[in-house]
Amino acid sequence: MSQGHDNPIHHPEVQMSSSRGYFTGFLISLGLMFLATFLVASGSMPPFGLLMVITICAAITVIAQIYFLLHLDISEHNIWNTVSLVLFIPLFIITIGLTWWMFSQLYLRTMPMMPGMGMH
């Protein structure tokens, strides 16, 4: 512990948070989740289109949460957050990409072709 702590409230990354920001992030996430749930439950779209739409919903939710709830941007005082995000992105690509690859290969061998899913 170094001498003399600054008041944590005055740190720039703490200053970025506001109840409006949290509320906006929460509402956007909630709205998109309800939309996705409704679309899946109603079954009014063909499977492939549905998959696309809920994937886009999920992507927007992730971005909204990163911005409004985690306050990530590329400003100077957020440099460590930016570094960790940049280090995280390859992990997302690796885990999601390799999972997608291995399961597409597995499905080719083990699953009956689902109607409406098109060709692989």
Place this chain on the structure above:
Amino acid sequence: MLVPLAGGWNPLLGRLALDQIPYNNPILAPLFVVVALGALALIALITYYHKWGYLWKEWLTTVDHKKLGVMYIIIGLVMLFRGFVDGLMIRTQQVWANGPDSSGVFGAVHGYLTPFHFGQVYSAHGLIMILLAATPLLVGFMNIIVPIQVGARDMAYPYLNALGLWITAAGAALIMASLFIGDFSHNGWFGYAPLFEIQYSPGVGVDYWIWTLELLALGTSLGGINIIATIVKMRAPGMSWFKLPIFTWASLSANIIALTSFPALQLALALVASDRYLGSHFFTAGLGGNLMLYTNLFWIWGHPEVYFVILPAFGMMSEIFPVFSEKPLFGYITMVAASFAIAGVSWLVWLHHFFTMGAGPEVNSFFSIATMLVGIPTGVKVFNWAFTMYRGRLTFSAAMLWAIGALFLLLVGGLTGMMLAIPAINYMVHNSVFVVAHFHSMLLVIVYAVFGSVIFWFPKVFGFKLDEYWAKVMFWLFSAGTVGVFVPMYMLGFMGETRRLDYVFNTAWHPYLVAEEIGIFLYCLSVVAFFVLLYVSIRDRVKNQVGQDAWGTSRSLEWLTHSPVPFYNFAVIPHINERDEVAWRRQHGLVQKQPEKYLDIHMPNNTGMALYIGALTFVLAFALTWRIWWLCLGSLVAIIALMIVRSFQGDAGYIIPAAEVERMEKEALAREARIQTGAHPLPAGGRPVPGEAIAYERQDKL
């Protein structure tokens, strides 16, 4: 209830009922009596010696990273013992229940454990050894050593550190509770989909397993955040990245992969919980679920996790070898690079845990090659350690013996790992005890490194050395046990024995099983030797007292402060000039140099809040396991309320006045002067320092 439950449920007690207590089990009921008597004796002793106040003030409410680390290590050692007893039970069952003519007792047809009970024993063994023995032991060492090695007064977040400990303790308590209330999961430590679904495992065992893992994942993640922040933000003046001690580098790489991978486990288990509690179908075979997706998600965490536990062990070995070779570590930069290469590759190899899923030749080839790549940085490390010892002045002390043992086991485990990385071999030995022997070789690297570190860093924390003779006796007994258990196991693996057999059909394997039983008996003797070691060392503690540099050849910064380390770590934070600061100071006669004047020290206050929240997480997990909904809600609300209360309290900390620091330092120095006479004559003077060396920052600048 959203899902149909076998057995009763009532709003007050959930699924908990009297028939869930195994009071008629011939193994558990006597054990419970012993445990209860032991606990009563402990409480009576603490009360008799009026130690409750001491326990509360000095240990239960502490935020001191060294005491928290010691408690982590105590949890780890206790759970290592429990896991060992599970291992002993498994070995005994297999040697007993061998062949159709073998006898059976306690309701088992063969041996003494019913298949259901045997399943619980091996599941608990795996989970305990990885997450409740290896992880707390290593986290404990990182907790104690990393802040001292970087020259900090405490962790970056002392309160969060205490919280992590008490949540881990809650996880340990939960798995111990499953012994006497209900039962534990019977489908392996990693769980098989869809066997863990509520239809196939209707009891509470799997629920215990889910919530134990969730608690441990949470506790470990909090610890990881803390260690990373400490290393990044709290290094002593002058300590640039490449002057960081090697164990700290290893801790950094390990905690980065822990922090990034644990969410995958938490997610996978949350989905299992959703299946079991809400009736969803993530991992069922029907209704759009995919059971292999569970295995996939689990090992996305599982493989980084095994490197999370091996990397700090590598760091420990990298600290022990140079000290007992009297040479700097060979290839420091390549060692750091290798740690991060291993951490990076750990994310690319998880499919090798389920090659036989049948993802196809392209996928299997990719993961096979990625797995073999791990051998490159690991090989770099092995050669670096070998070159560190090459032409060094070796001292075969007990700590060094453990480290060399770890090196040999790493070779055995690593080479068999290379074999398993080849899918063609993997298909042949998948699910055999060959795999079991392989990963036990690797995990024993950790156990060896940990025991080496216990001996190596014990004098730093407690101020006296452990007895060398009994430490060596323990080492040789333990190593004999390792050979006795695992050499026959490798052989049985090639003969086709599959893992987790509660009944071994082939009587031709009997000699090997007997050899394994003899091996585990030697392990038992080594446990006895460990207790003797503790007894003898504590008895002779005055004789074995040491000064700051316990081994006389130490190198990194933790050996610059007193032994035992004062609660403020360093009276004045030293200035770092070199990579091996203490070795450098010794060479230049600066070890005994004291700061000219002392300043006030700012320290964090003790708090009971972490203990309360830890206890409440246990209540929450227990209530979730037994589906006592009112208790879940109550404990959850209480946790949130306590967190809000804590955030409004804040902690201004307290100041130790400079005069008080000076008094304590004088005392410590006087104690050291008494011990130093005769033990390790320190060279006076030494070579003059080229240029201008700074031992401490200039006081007027602070």
